[in-house]
Amino acid sequence: MTQSKTAPSLKIIPLGGLHEIGKNTCVFEYDDEIILLDAGLAFPTDGMHGVNIVLPDTTYLRDNRHKIKGMVVTHGHEDHIGGIPFHLRQFDIPVIYGPRLAMALLQGKLEEAGVADRTEIRTVRPRDVVRIGKYFLVEYIRNTHSMADSFSVAIHTPVGLVIHTGDFKFDYTPVDGEAFDFQRLAEHGERGVLCLISDSTNSEVPGHTPSERSVFPNLDRVFSQVKGRLLVTTFASSVHRVSMILELAKKNNRKVAVVGRSMLNVIAHARKLGYMKCDDDLFVPLNVAHKLPDAGVLILTTGSQGEPMAALTRIARGEHKQIRVREGDTVVFSANPIPGNTIAVVNTIDQLMMRGAHVVYGRDKGIHVSGHGAQEDQKLMLALTKPKFFLPVHGEHRMLVKHSETAQSMGVPAENMVIINNGDVVELEPEAIRVAGTVPSGIELVDSSRSGVVHDQVLKERQQLAEEGVVTIAATIGWDGKLLTKPEVHLRGVVTTTEKARFEQSITKTIETALGDRWKEFTNNFEADASDVDWARVEAHLESELRRQMRREIKSNPLLVFLMQTPQAASTSPVRRQLEAVKAS
């Protein structure tokens, strides 16, 4: 019965990637059609105990599954494709378009998760244009980033052209020679871009981000000075960096042993697809490397972020089965710590040094550059595309604010941009941009089993358990309101100076007092129905008395698990048995 007088607006709904770095997931919706742009995962932050993976809440997509026509992937980083295997268990995505390398990595993930049959994967090349549904025409524009085979996209929609930058930097001398397609961007800028959706990661950083290639001479200088064994770590997904490290290994006459699952995986795919060019005989297995002279070996390893289970972290702890760091080794960190990982990284560096290694690290060495453009790059993107409306994404709140200030400094009016949060519904029309509501936008936490979802209540319990431990008390109460056995007490993770025996005594006393005083209240009138007991009230009363005792004696607030056992429901109380005997007689 409802009839809209005007054409619908384009809805842009990011479910992840705003007010955070991670789990980038964006919904574009027009009329009865939805396309998705990327679907990433994030890693747990402090307090997410026992959580391995963080996903966006996908309630909105589950509720609108019938509208989903397909997905566009910009590049193969985990925070852009890592969520897809999980989502495919919940709703169908008829087709996923993306670059060859990203699609190869995704295919592996889907197979591992057993959901490869739930979608169709199609690879794209620069300037490919794909139609999804009846409303969306998506053009792939080559960009430059730390990951090889990365794209920005121009999305032609009924309201106008939207450019989503994906993750980008402007690298004039890309390692693989694949230049940023400035021409297509500029052409769109000339014809008219309704809205630019742009990467805000480095919007707090002044200047230009240097070319990935600037790292090469600095790494070369470091490598060439090393006499002993060389260990190098970087992000496994930084295909260009890994390429350069392999090239430098060859130049320095070192054979390469690759350590760490993700490093092996990315190198295998990148070599197969031609994104890394090096000879097979550059690589040796670890056991062969161990037999070569130290000066002939480079061990390329995961662990640049101090991840607890990564190879280099285990090497630093002395827990790696095949690699022991020793005097004369040099370890090169070709990566900066991501904020939040700083402590883990410096601890790893310290441990490596204590084992005698020389460690090369730090921002002043020129052995790492970011994969994201800084303020001047963000300005160039705005200058090329000349958008009417602007939507900063891919960043924490203050980064979005800085990026919007940068856009304003270039003449985009403040009212032509919105700073949004995950779940905000942005309505875009030819003459307006606005936030027009929200959809569910929480997080889903996945534990190490990759199947269980960790709910808020569980996290709260884990937090309390972590901070104060748990006291377990079991007591069996008879029909007469007396303890049938001595209560069993267990303390785990609890700090107390009270001796266990004394603690148990006082628990026994608390229970006895609590029952003695009030037992009559908990039993029904004797005449009416024998000694039926309101066990639920007994339990609640005892629990509150025990909790009070706990605060008094332990001076903390551990989780209390009180297990009250009672005579079998099936069995009958002695009094009732007598009564029934009387009745029966």
Added chain:
Amino acid sequence: MTQSKTAPSLKIIPLGGLHEIGKNTCVFEYDDEIILLDAGLAFPTDGMHGVNIVLPDTTYLRDNRHKIKGMVVTHGHEDHIGGIPFHLRQFDIPVIYGPRLAMALLQGKLEEAGVADRTEIRTVRPRDVVRIGKYFLVEYIRNTHSMADSFSVAIHTPVGLVIHTGDFKFDYTPVDGEAFDFQRLAEHGERGVLCLISDSTNSEVPGHTPSERSVFPNLDRVFSQVKGRLLVTTFASSVHRVSMILELAKKNNRKVAVVGRSMLNVIAHARKLGYMKCDDDLFVPLNVAHKLPDAGVLILTTGSQGEPMAALTRIARGEHKQIRVREGDTVVFSANPIPGNTIAVVNTIDQLMMRGAHVVYGRDKGIHVSGHGAQEDQKLMLALTKPKFFLPVHGEHRMLVKHSETAQSMGVPAENMVIINNGDVVELEPEAIRVAGTVPSGIELVDSSRSGVVHDQVLKERQQLAEEGVVTIAATIGWDGKLLTKPEVHLRGVVTTTEKARFEQSITKTIETALGDRWKEFTNNFEADASDVDWARVEAHLESELRRQMRREIKSNPLLVFLMQTPQAASTSPVRRQLEAVKAS
């Protein structure tokens, strides 16, 4: 009977402050006398669940309490005096010498902890020389640092002169006009310093650390541009910074409301002793500030490190009872995040921005400088004192390594320095420095009650509880090896997809099967001694069976608390009762 042929060496034993920043505690021992230099605390790192304060293991001091002659305090930061109230509960320190401000802060701590009568506090002034015991003569040398009233010390010992820098930077234009006593340092350098023990905090940082005063014009520019309400946060203990902020408040015609316990405490002591000079009428209580025009108010608050319970953090979360941040407010962070606090700080910044505040932060603003000298300052210290031996302290391992490299670059031979860890015993003689053993050097963790010590086992349990939760199962078993009641099961912090009822059923089944199969094994020979039951074995068997079931069904490894209740020890089994009746008859 033993007789040493040579004079004893000086032992230098740091119990804290090495391979870390925090809990600086150093023992100097000669013959039968010990003096302590500082005794600080540290704050918990990741995984120290429920821990508030970290202290060094003081076993060595408890074991040698009879040798302790006194303590020397260099300045009043928590990582230099915070441990003293705890130690005084364990051993006596006959006398504590220190600067007036540090001693005023310490006095408050000792009174709060109820141990003020356990030691004698004596204040010192620049160039004061104090004798402690028969071997040690300690000279106080004024230095410059972020804390007012800070000192380096020259310790005259039987083996020679040892200079301990304390925490220092070289500030040529100190805010309080109290200049670094270059002359005394240089004089000692001229006469001969046997060993320099020096602050390594910034040994990774090239160049000179700017003067504290360099912050003044930058803060002034920021403050003068603010039209609305101004909130400023910094370290409460940075007396000079607080002084400048107060001076700028006055200059900008703003009244100051101070928020946060430690800020109030330090300002009170510093004003009383004359380290901060400002009029009483500069300050207003919060309720008065709320009635002033926004442009006339400066709120000075704790929380520069995003500490969860600090005032600014609660303001950012919208949980502070008296202060609501609103559009038009400006919040200035005059402090950089300490590594490890970065995430907490940027989260606070984001939350303040989301509430509409303009937030001024970041390293490029010149509104914060370090209190510790960088590489060139460390070189100047070496150049002034010209030590024969060198001992880098106050830093994580890699900082100690860098500092030792700096010393080597200035001509101190590598064999004249040692890089040590907490608990290492450094033996210093006129012609040698060496590590000659270790003493216990762990950590003691104190929880929020400030009385309970959190032991390793408790931490391990808390870690498991945090990651996987706890399953509690209570079961009552009768003399006949049958369950007397349905087992009680509680899950806390556990992720499972199994329904509780089904889970309980399968636990009941597991117990029944485990008992049924093996019951005879657990009971003594019937004829020999009736049906006595080996309950401990029953419990162990059930526990291992339940654990196996857990791994199978929950696919994780929660902590299992199994509470087996059995018939009262006093009561007798029916069979034995029969037997006894037979015997009696």
